[in-house]
Amino acid sequence: MTADMPRVLDRKEAVPALVGDPADFLLISGLAGTGKDIGALTGEAHIQFLMTGAMGAAAMTGFGLALAQPDKQVLVVTGDAELLMGLGALATIGAEQPSNLAIVCVDNGHNGETGYQPSHTAKGVDLETVARGAGIQITRTVSTADQIADASRTLRQGNGPVFVWLRVTTDTPPPYKRELDAVANKFTFRRRLLGHN
Amino acid sequence: MTADAPVWPDQLYDCLRALDVTIFGHVPDAGHKVLINRAGADPAATSIGLTIESEGIGLITGAHLGGQRAVLAMQSSGVGNCINLLSLIQIAQIPFVALVSMRGDFGEQNAWQYPMGQAVRPTLEAMQVRCFTVDRPEDVVPTASAAVNAAYHANQATAVLLSQKLIGAKPF
Numbered sequence: 001m002t003a004d005m006p007r008v009l010d011r012k013e014a015v016p017a018l019v020g021d022p023a024d025f026l027l028i029s030g031l032a033g034t035g036k037d038i039g040a041l042t043g044e045a046h047i048q049f050l051m052t053g054a055m056g057a058a059a060m061t062g063f064g065l066a067l068a069q070p071d072k073q074v075l076v077v078t079g080d081a082e083l084l085m086g087l088g089a090l091a092t093i094g095a096e097q098p099s100n101l102a103i104v105c106v107d108n109g110h111n112g113e114t115g116y117q118p119s120h121t122a123k124g125v126d127l128e129t130v131a132r133g134a135g136i137q138i139t140r141t142v143s144t145a146d147q148i149a150d151a152s153r154t155l156r157q158g159n160g161p162v163f164v165w166l167r168v169t170t171d172t173p174p175p176y177k178r179e180l181d182a183v184a185n186k187f188t189f190r191r192r193l194l195g196h197n
Numbered sequence: 198m199t200a201d202a203p204v205w206p207d208q209l210y211d212c213l214r215a216l217d218v219t220i221f222g223h224v225p226d227a228g229h230k231v232l233i234n235r236a237g238a239d240p241a242a243t244s245i246g247l248t249i250e251s252e253g254i255g256l257i258t259g260a261h262l263g264g265q266r267a268v269l270a271m272q273s274s275g276v277g278n279c280i281n282l283l284s285l286i287q288i289a290q291i292p293f294v295a296l297v298s299m300r301g302d303f304g305e306q307n308a309w310q311y312p313m314g315q316a317v318r319p320t321l322e323a324m325q326v327r328c329f330t331v332d333r334p335e336d337v338v339p340t341a342s343a344a345v346n347a348a349y350h351a352n353q354a355t356a357v358l359l360s361q362k363l364i365g366a367k368p369f
Contacts, residue, residue, distance in 0.1 A: 028259070049262055054285035057255035061285075064259025064267060067220055067243055088248030089255070096245060182289035186262065194264045 030078030032113035040174035056086030066101040080107035094135020102162035131163035206231030220267035228298025250275030254282035292348035304366030
């Protein structure tokens with residue numbers, strides 16, 4: 001069973017390898033670890049909005065963005081506990097089939113920010129199966145380095161929705177210090193995308 | 198539509214579309230039946246059914262980042278499902294418009310509706326959402342216009358509370 005396979009990938013290498021060129025996407029991250037993953041990858045110099053709270057909202061924020069920008073590819077990168085807090089979003093996305101939305105769940109099997117308590121995925125919940133059952137037909141599980149290249153191509157094909165379950169060790173995310181002013185980040189995002197606040 | 202069906206639901210939809218609202222997130226409710234049906238049939242609008250009202254917070258935020266206007270239509274019970282995620286609306290000053298069909302207020306006969314119905318305004322106001330109650334049909338369009346304009350011109354979070362004086366209280 002996939003959820004029982006050992007975790008061998010370090011997110012510090014696996015997330016950059018999977019996401020590839022961040023300029024290919026409008027990026028939304030979840031709070032905590034994935035905010036640092038995407039902050040470190042982009043230097044916040046691309047078009048990204050990184051959550052520092054609002055746990056459970058990342059996937060739907062990406063979906064709203066995908067609806068508003070149908071000609072751009074949207075990538076949500078979020079953690080297992082963040083996704084689990086808003087799991088119904090997968091059903092909404094599966095029902096609506098946005099072709100330009102991809103979701104990467106960086107799953108370390110823990111609520112990392114709050115003391116590394118084990119999450120549901122450490123107890124057998126298989127998020128690829130959940131995503132597929134929710135109606136997301138293009139899904140991948142990435143547990144080993146040789147699975148990254150195919151999944152990375154899948155994220156950018158634009159025939160989604162796409163869900164990639166990236167299973168990583170509990171190695172910490174990169175120690176990146178994000179801009180925490182959400183208003184400034186919103187305006188920066190909109191200026192880069194739309195040309196105005 | 199029957200001859201005595203109220204006209205304000207269609208006027209409300211037309212008003213929102215005239216103000217460039219293109220995305221309608223909703224959890225189904227009888228009070229929003231016309232809005233949901235109109236949005237679903239409108240080729241220039243997108244109607245998104247949600248599994249829970251809190252999904253509308255991300256939907257509106259993402260739509261705004263992408264340059265489109267979205268609103269969230271829900272029953273009063275759904276307001277409680279949104280409270281923590283309204284942090285995102287407040288902290289990023291996202292223009293926000295909720296259309297709330299009220300239960301648990303004037304004439305309600307189902308006791309189960311009262312706890313959340315009576316908590317709608319205090320909980321929304323605690324999250325810095327400006328609440329505008331509508332009791333009369335002629336006030337629907339001016340109030341919805343005021344809410345949308347406050348949201349998109351002044352970065353405010355707003356809720357239009359469609360009261361049971363307006364939509365009626367069904368026998369239970």
